[in-house]
Amino acid sequence: MSTANPAPAKLRVATVSLAGCFGCHMSFLDIDERLFELIEHIQFDRSPLTDIKTVGLCDIGLIEGGLCNAENVEVLRAFRANCRVLVAVGACAITGGLPALRNHLDVGDMLQAVYGTVPDDPELPLPLNKVHPIHEVVRIDHSLPGCPPSADAFWHLLQDLIAGREPAHGLIRYD
Amino acid sequence: MSSFSFDGQPVPLQPGDTILQAAQRAGHEVPHLCWHPEVSASASCRVCTVRVDGRPAAACTTAAAAGQRVECHTADLRAQRLHLLQMLFVEGNHFCPGCEKSGHCLLQHQAERAGMTDLHYETLNPERPVDASHPDVLFEPNRCILCQLCVRASDELDGKQVFAIGGHGIATHLLINSASGRLGDSALAVTDRAAHICPVGALLPKRVGFAVPIGQRTFDDAETRG
Ligand code: SF4
Numbered sequence: 001m002s003t004a005n006p007a008p009a010k011l012r013v014a015t016v017s018l019a020g021c022f023g024c025h026m027s028f029l030d031i032d033e034r035l036f037e038l039i040e041h042i043q044f045d046r047s048p049l050t051d052i053k054t055v056g057l058c059d060i061g062l063i064e065g066g067l068c069n070a071e072n073v074e075v076l077r078a079f080r081a082n083c084r085v086l087v088a089v090g091a092c093a094i095t096g097g098l099p100a101l102r103n104h105l106d107v108g109d110m111l112q113a114v115y116g117t118v119p120d121d122p123e124l125p126l127p128l129n130k131v132h133p134i135h136e137v138v139r140i141d142h143s144l145p146g147c148p149p150s151a152d153a154f155w156h157l158l159q160d161l162i163a164g165r166e167p168a169h170g171l172i173r174y175d
Numbered sequence: 176m177s178s179f180s181f182d183g184q185p186v187p188l189q190p191g192d193t194i195l196q197a198a199q200r201a202g203h204e205v206p207h208l209c210w211h212p213e214v215s216a217s218a219s220c221r222v223c224t225v226r227v228d229g230r231p232a233a234a235c236t237t238a239a240a241a242g243q244r245v246e247c248h249t250a251d252l253r254a255q256r257l258h259l260l261q262m263l264f265v266e267g268n269h270f271c272p273g274c275e276k277s278g279h280c281l282l283q284h285q286a287e288r289a290g291m292t293d294l295h296y297e298t299l300n301p302e303r304p305v306d307a308s309h310p311d312v313l314f315e316p317n318r319c320i321l322c323q324l325c326v327r328a329s330d331e332l333d334g335k336q337v338f339a340i341g342g343h344g345i346a347t348h349l350l351i352n353s354a355s356g357r358l359g360d361s362a363l364a365v366t367d368r369a370a371h372i373c374p375v376g377a378l379l380p381k382r383v384g385f386a387v388p389i390g391q392r393t394f395d396d397a398e399t400r401g
């Protein structure tokens with residue numbers, strides 16, 4: 001009979017890009033071959049990497065992007081309700097980022113200028129008047145600043161969370 | 176030589192020293208934004224707040240005295256500094272990823288040093304139209320932290336008085352001394368000290384953005400930025 005301890009359960013990780021450009025996800029993938037080590041400890045739930053559309057009960061939620069429409073708010077709330085630890089990833093999630101440059105313009109005027117008309121389709125989520133950082137809507141446990149955060153910043157955060165440690169601050173940059 | 180204690184370490188004094196001057200000369204870092212060695216001190220940002228014999232004081236204007244006990248890098252002062260920096264960020268419109276000053280910006284540097292990873296407060300999104308009327312200098316008020324360094328540099332170093340601070344409360348803003356209120360109609364020249372002293376990206380000489388590669392900029396230090 002084996003006396004070895006059973007392998008510890010993998011942490012479930014969900015990721016999403018709200019009003020973001022997927023640059024943070026790309027930077028996450030830049031941890032390169034360390035992904036093989038990581039995948040020994042984590043399992044992806046909802047994420048562009050799995051194409052699962054709804055978020056299940058998770059240990060960690062990584063949120064890229066701020067809130068620019070009603071669907072972003074709904075998805076963010078679903079992540080908060082389902083993830084034990086929620087991480088704001090990147091400048092857009094933390095400050096609104098470059099999408100928030102539109103906060104000084106009128107949404108209607110902008111849609112008119114870009115599309116020639118205000119798009120009107122029930123499939124389209126309602127745009128918000130301003131782009132908001134995510135901490136204005138839900139409680140955030142940790143933030144990884146940067147546009148995008150470096151691969152090492154993702155790596156260190158996940159290593160700390162996997163080990164059950166409070167993530168250490170380091171590698172802080174806003175660009 | 177007389178001295179005072181700075182976070183438990185003796186710092187030698189010279190006549191006329193402020194706490195910030197003496198501590199910096201002795202190699203201690205005192206976080207600051209509105210202080211600059213070339214102009215008079217204004218104590219407008221309070222980022223340099225230390226505790227002197229138990230009482231809070233701005234290190235940049237408080238005279239150093241023999242026997243003082245100065246605390247700077249304590250947990251509570253760090254926490255206060257962090258919140259002050261977070262307030263400065265949400266009171267303006269700071270888009271660091273697209274800002275030419277990024278990597279050279281003292282506000283960004285102090286926030287990184289203070290461990291600022293989030294804004295904490297609600298963003299205020301103030302309305303502040305850009306003034307690009309000057310041929311050689313851009314004024315981007317969205318980034319202005321009202322430190323008055325340009326005000327003092329123009330007055331004390333350039334002898335011109337191009338700038339002042341006016342308005343009230345959250346509407347306080349930088350005023351420009353010209354009939355139109357625009358920079359292009361003022362006496363500012365790009366060779367003036369005031370055109371270069373801004374610690375953030377609010378007053379910038381035009382056509383020199385992103386001149387230094389990432390990794391070689393003023394504050395690209397390995398300790399905070401990896
Ligand atoms: S002035 Fe400094 S803090 Fe503000 S956007 Fe520019 S780099 Fe960022």
Ligand code: SF4
Pocket residue numbers: 318319320321322323324325326349372373374375377378
């Ligand atoms: S423009 Fe720059 S130097 Fe002048 S008050 Fe604003 S932040 Fe300070």
Ligand code: FES
Pocket residue numbers: 206207208209210217218219220221222223224233234235236
């Ligand atoms: S540096 Fe002392 S108050 Fe600003």
